[in-house]
Amino acid sequence: HHSIMSLDGMKERTILLDGFSKTxxxxxxxxxxxxxxxxxxxxxxxxxxxxxxxxxxFSQIAGIEALCGPQDSVDAMRAEFKKRRDVMVAGLNKIKGFSCRAPHGAFYVFPNITQTGWTSKKLADALLEEAGVAALSGTAFGAFGEGYLRFSVANSIENIEKALERISAWAAKNL
Incomplete structure (x- = not known):
């Protein structure tokens, strides 16, 4: 990843906004x-x-410390989220009707579910009620989100694998 601000002539034309939440x-x-x-x-x-x-x-002081302090924990967290993402993406891609690309900068995955024949809302509701797995309907992000779900990988690999097993078992019965 390279910031647009690193390109010639762009620093004075760019406003960079960021936060502390994820990093x-x-x-x-x-x-x-x-x-x-x-x-x-x-x-x-x-x-x-x-x-x-x-x-x-105190929040502002913590933010300054986060920016100026050692970044090893950020690198370790990024590596862990990459592992979790890879487990989730690989697992979803094995499930009939799901197609998922690996995101590059979030701890969410956004699989395409159009091949399931279900709407995003109905599938998200069914997975929660019948499989015990929470997903957000893609339509929560607007009309163009239809055909997608959002899953978080901000959990342990063990729990992600359990969720994938539940989704897979549900899909085997319902798709």
């Missing part, structure tokens, strides 16, 4: 940051001050 496991802290030209930062700061409540100072 630093700080979900719920609702913190983010921006990198931009100084003249834009003044306007953005004014906008943020008037549209958001103040973030607690």
């Amino acid at each position: 630093y496991a700080m979900t719920g802290w609702r913190m983010g940051y921006g990198v931009m030209r100084a003249d834009l930062a003044t306007h953005i700061a004014r906008l943020m001050t008037n549209s958001n409540s103040c973030t607690a100072s």
Whole structure:
């Protein structure tokens, strides 16, 4: 992955917005940051001050420590999520009607389920009620999400494998 800001002439034309939720496991802290030209930062700061409540100072200090501190835990977490993703993608691709590509930057997978003959909502509901596996209907992300489900891989490999077994058993009976 290469930031667009690393390309010639793009640094002054780009606003980079990011957060701490996924990279630093700080979900719920609702913190983010921006990198931009100084003249834009003044306007953005004014906008943020008037549209958001103040973030607690201890959260801001934790964010600074996350950015400036050692990154080994980030690398280890990224490697672990890659393993989990690979297990989930391989497992889903073995199930009739599912086709899944490996995502490059999230701890979710978004398999295509159009070959199942089920709508996203009905399949997500059936998997939850009948197999005990939670998935989000692709339509939760808009009309173009029809034909897809979203599964999280923010769980242990053992639990991901159990979920895949349940989905596979359900599919064998219902697809």
